[in-house]
Amino acid sequence: MIRKFGVALASLELFLGLSFLIASYLAVGALAGAKQAYSHPAFLSLSAFWVLNLAACTIRKRARLPGPVLVVHLAVMVIVAGGAVTWKAGKRGKLILESGTDPVRTVLDDEGVPKFDLPFAVRLDHFRVELDGEDLHRLTLSDPKEGKEWTLDVKPGGVHEVPGTPWTLVVGRFVPDLVVGDRGVETRSKEPRNPALQVAFLEDGKPRGGSWLFAFHPGMHQEDLPLEAVYEYRPAPVKQYVSRVAILDGTGSGRRTGELWVNRPLRHAGWTLYQSGYDPEDEKISILEAARDPGVPLVYGGFALLMAGLTAGFLRRRA
Amino acid sequence: MNGLEVNVPFAFFLASLAGWGVAHVSLRESWRRAALALLAAGWASQTVFLVLRWISAGRAPMANQYESLLVMCWAATALPFLLGGAFARERLTPWVAGLAALLLAAASLLDPTVRPLMPALRSNWLFYHVLAAMLGYGALSVGAAAALPAFRRGIDADRAAALDGLQYRAVSFGFLLLTAGILMGSVWAHEAWGSYWQWDPKETWSLITWLWYAAVLHLWRGRGWRGRRFAIVNLAGFAVMMFTYFGVNYLMKGLHAYAD
Numbered sequence: 001m002i003r004k005f006g007v008a009l010a011s012l013e014l015f016l017g018l019s020f021l022i023a024s025y026l027a028v029g030a031l032a033g034a035k036q037a038y039s040h041p042a043f044l045s046l047s048a049f050w051v052l053n054l055a056a057c058t059i060r061k062r063a064r065l066p067g068p069v070l071v072v073h074l075a076v077m078v079i080v081a082g083g084a085v086t087w088k089a090g091k092r093g094k095l096i097l098e099s100g101t102d103p104v105r106t107v108l109d110d111e112g113v114p115k116f117d118l119p120f121a122v123r124l125d126h127f128r129v130e131l132d133g134e135d136l137h138r139l140t141l142s143d144p145k146e147g148k149e150w151t152l153d154v155k156p157g158g159v160h161e162v163p164g165t166p167w168t169l170v171v172g173r174f175v176p177d178l179v180v181g182d183r184g185v186e187t188r189s190k191e192p193r194n195p196a197l198q199v200a201f202l203e204d205g206k207p208r209g210g211s212w213l214f215a216f217h218p219g220m221h222q223e224d225l226p227l228e229a230v231y232e233y234r235p236a237p238v239k240q241y242v243s244r245v246a247i248l249d250g251t252g253s254g255r256r257t258g259e260l261w262v263n264r265p266l267r268h269a270g271w272t273l274y275q276s277g278y279d280p281e282d283e284k285i286s287i288l289e290a291a292r293d294p295g296v297p298l299v300y301g302g303f304a305l306l307m308a309g310l311t312a313g314f315l316r317r318r319a
Numbered sequence: 320m321n322g323l324e325v326n327v328p329f330a331f332f333l334a335s336l337a338g339w340g341v342a343h344v345s346l347r348e349s350w351r352r353a354a355l356a357l358l359a360a361g362w363a364s365q366t367v368f369l370v371l372r373w374i375s376a377g378r379a380p381m382a383n384q385y386e387s388l389l390v391m392c393w394a395a396t397a398l399p400f401l402l403g404g405a406f407a408r409e410r411l412t413p414w415v416a417g418l419a420a421l422l423l424a425a426a427s428l429l430d431p432t433v434r435p436l437m438p439a440l441r442s443n444w445l446f447y448h449v450l451a452a453m454l455g456y457g458a459l460s461v462g463a464a465a466a467l468p469a470f471r472r473g474i475d476a477d478r479a480a481a482l483d484g485l486q487y488r489a490v491s492f493g494f495l496l497l498t499a500g501i502l503m504g505s506v507w508a509h510e511a512w513g514s515y516w517q518w519d520p521k522e523t524w525s526l527i528t529w530l531w532y533a534a535v536l537h538l539w540r541g542r543g544w545r546g547r548r549f550a551i552v553n554l555a556g557f558a559v560m561m562f563t564y565f566g567v568n569y570l571m572k573g574l575h576a577y578a579d
Binding site for chain 1: 437531
């Protein structure tokens, strides 16, 4: 009876059936956008059973299986073990820092609820957003009567001649999110939700009409303009965002400073700080991710074993 | 140049398909060789355009769906020459040329503009992770192409066995590269975001693809599946893989959205 159970547990058919079940579960979870399904006891049990099948197969057939296959099987088990360590012992959460304020040690979850305290405090000394180039303000002017068109890349505060015409274009203010308030034209936010550019035309030095051009509402408020205008706005892409932080121990004295940015985390006392995001409305605020994961060495070791086993198996078959 | 980098290879691949069609009707060896030469010329032209795009962008051309599709097509068209044997090259040529033409047709619908990298993509891992993944997808696509002749009637046993062998070699090579791509993506995710796995839709569907092909390889080695049975599960795996590559980008939101 036990022997029959052992044979069934180590069977390839069980592996195929469990793999299909897990793949189906994963697919439904992904299509439903339900990440929480992957920490449900049903999924964890199914995965544990899959690993048990893998272990049973590896042990029972170890004499028959080629070396690389054994390595691959072992690697998968090591990776899953690393994942289990991460799930049980890993810690991560968000640090929201504002330059010019007190150091922070409380890590928050995605809803902003405090999760735990770090063994040290982090102070944001400086935050900067580096842009790749400049904002693009492109005007396509046209004169339907003459059948002519001009494309100009302009800048707020600039003056531009329209080639081959008596027209001069004077560019005024740029407002990223135009709204008309009590004090006239204002911006609701720094985000380009309703970008608008103020323009005026001169003909031989004399004013001939002006208006606001709206990137998302072409054709609006153009009655006073001598030429038709289409305004295209493209903000300068963000190249990088960089935080300069000080890490303070329990006594409050500075232990170290450092800079971190996306893909360049900062490591301290077994913790790693990652540049996670920032607030576009307030560039004094930086959002970091703090993480500590004892499962990573196991997982990375499993990765190395997996690649070694697969590569050896592939080369062995070719030989 | 944007139009040329799709249209020139596309023309070569269509010409290769046409050459194979003439070879099939006329039974003349010279047309088969011409079809193969046109496929090689298409691959060479793709290589030139990818290098030019790399120089123009100042970075590897792998930052969005358009660029990754070009790389996948480039990888797929190289494989008939890498898998070895005149039989492999001649049997696969029409299918790979057709596949390459389809991939380029899909690329022509996407935005080809070269844009600067966003912060999350500014890492050397972009090159290694995307290259491995696209080479893997390319190889698995060739494996699927090699499965199609299995549904023809009247194919003799020797040719059937040779086609099966082609399928297996392409799929096992693709599986190795797909694994490398997934693992490198995982390491990169940990370096960038502090977590090697977050059940992002792209990650989850990559795992589904990996599990499927692991099962496919087990069916070959462990249960001796060949012929039409093996071709069916192989093609099903290809469908899963294509959903992972295309479907996830358009139907689900996730961390990979920036690469669309």
